Amino acid sequence: MKSKTSQLIYEQIANRLTELIERGTYRPGQRLPSVRQMSRRQAVSISTVLQAYRLLESRGLIEARPQSGYYVCAPSRNSLPEPEISSPGPDPCRVSLQELILMVLRDTLNPNLAHLGAALPNIELLPVERINRIMAALSRQSGRELHEYQFPPGLESLRIEIARRSAMYGCSLSPNDIVITSGGNEAIDLCLRAVCWPGDIVAIETPMYFGTLQALETHGLRALEIPTHPRDGISLEALQFAIEHNPVKAVLVISNFNNPLGSSIPDEKKKELVQLLERYDIPLIENDVSGEIYFTQERPTVCKAFDRKGLVMLCSSFSKDISPALRVGWTAAGKFKSQVEWLKFTSTGAATATLPQATIAEFLKSGGYDAHLRRIRREYARNVSLMSQTVMRYFPEGTRVTRPMGGFVVWVQLPDTVDSLELYKRALAGGIAITPGYVFSPTNQFPHFIRLNAAEWTYATERALEKLGEMVKELTESAA
Ligand SMILES: Cc1ncc(COP(=O)(O)O)c(C=O)c1O
The missing domain is CATH 3.90.1150.10 (Aspartate Aminotransferase, domain 1)
Structure with missing residues (x-):
């Protein structure tokens, strides 16, 4: 069996080259550096380079041409x-997925499987050691305060950090706009409860992350699925038609990097979506839990950036990029903030646990984020x-x-x-x-x-x- 290290080196080279091919640095038809050149440049053996090139061949990205070298043949991702685009029926319906979802979740916990399904972040890419160090230091320094009751809207130091970062995605939130929650799911749940009653209709992108469907099911809400494109998200024409024919109480979108669809609503379309809902006075629950994990040069904005009437309820969390186990999320719920704060109080009796909040606040403040x-x-x-x-x-x-x-x-x-x-x-x-x-x-x-x-x-x-x-x-x- 190959040692893990040698496997990693050739894989690392192959992966780096894949990225360069993907980005067009090496274009279809272009020759890659010769095996000898590559071995000198990377300071690795000829056989390691050959292994890397063979892996790229098996990925269908390059081909060997006799006596000439290795050439890029990858079709571009495009x-x-x-x-x-999805094409659901026109009628709202109750959600009944509990059994199926529980079955899938149970399998997610089985450590003997290769997990290609659950949307868990890669634990190797979480700042685990840094977070653990911060937690240990906080426990030593402020041992007593951490055990006092805290009430919503949550730790001010964390709300300040979240508000500071909001300029990066086109918002100018103040710490007072924000309620800290126990993860993104709770944020969405509270927002739904703040604006809907059982039986109400919520228009959603389809496919939709099943955690949100669970929330609709639990609260007896009806889902109205709206056609959604894998690149640019919800169809505004279909949404407008749905609103004109149904008493829609709220709209729910995953504006950036939808789970599972991967779609992102382009910034101009986000503005149109907000304006459309303003005309009908309908709240928009915006899920942006993966917004920071963008592959483009700049962070996409959020719908909240175009909100003039306080109708957009922006929800996010630190589960995808810092730690899903700390259970820290938040919402800026616009004019529904007080209601959300009240519901948070009634559902957990107090605020989200203090130590995780303080840890994330410290991590954001100290500049490593x-x-x-x-x-x-x-x-x-x-x-x-x-x-x-x-x-x-x-x-x-x-x-x-x-x-x-x-x-x-x-x-x-x-x-x-x-x-x-x-x-x-x-x-x-x-x-x-x-x-x-x-x-x-x-x-x-x-x-x-x-x-x-x-x-x-x-x-x-x-x-x-x-x-x-x-x-x-x-x-x-x-x-x-
Ligand atoms: C789109 C989306 N929203 C919400 C969540 C849940 O976030 P949290 O773990 O912070 O509750 C997830 C997690 O997979 C998600 O993909």
Whole structure:
């Protein structure tokens, strides 16, 4: 067996080159540096470079031309076939996904599986040691205060840091605009409860993150699915039509790097969305939990940046980029802030636990957050790109895949004959966990889709994808 180190070096070189090819630094038809040149430049052996080049060949990114060298043959990411805009029915419906979601969540906890499904951040990319050090120091320095009751809206020092950062995405929040919550899910839950009553209709992007569907189910709300494009999100025309024909009480979007779709609403369209909802006086619950994990030069804005009437309820959390276990999220709920604050008080009796809040506040204040974000953006950009390319290589014809510009999930449309629950069961039996498309729609819009998590990219990830591709092929063939 190869040592982990040698595997990592050639993989590292291959991954770096993949990124350069993806970004167009090496274009299709161009020659890569010769094996000898590369070995000198990287200070590694010829055989390590050969291994890296072979891996790139097997990824379909380069080809060897006899006596001439290695040439880029990768289609650009833009030429990967992507799923089409979703097309749900026109009527609202109750959500009833509890059993299915619980089953998928249980499998997420099984440590013996290769986890390609759950949208968990890569633990290696979280600032674990730094956070642990901050926690230890805080416990030593302010041992007593940490044990006193705190009440919503939450720790002022954290709200100050969040407000300071809001200029980066086009907002000018004040600490008083913010309520700290126990994670992003709680933020969304509180916002829903602040503006809706059981039976009310909430218009949502579809597919939609199943945690939010769970919240709709728990509160007896009805979901009205709106067609959503894998690149630019919710269709405004369809949304307007839906609003004109239904008493919509709130609209809910994941504005940047939708889970599972990967879509991001372009900034100009965010403005149009806010203006549309202003005309009908409908609150917009905006989920931006992955907003910091962008692969472009600049951070995309949020709908909240265009909010003039206080109708936008922006929700986020630190679960994707700092630690999901600290359970710290927040919302800037505009004119519904007091109601949200009250609901937070009634649901947890006090504020979110103090130590996690103080830890995140200290991390943001001490300046390491941006360097950390730059690092994880690079890693996730590379992993997502590798995941999309690799799916297209190993999965049969008829497969489509998204190419998100942020976050770390990839949404895969399988050939029509492949049922994602059947694949889910086979994959589990083969030691692989995926998330079937069924859990992302209350009306089963996505039976032929799966969500994959690209947070981690290792040799084992690639092999698991290859195996999954084989299973999809078998299912396609057995249906023929
Ligand atoms: C879109 C989206 N919203 C909310 C959450 C939950 O965030 P938190 O763990 O902070 O509650 C997730 C986690 O997967 C998510 O993907």
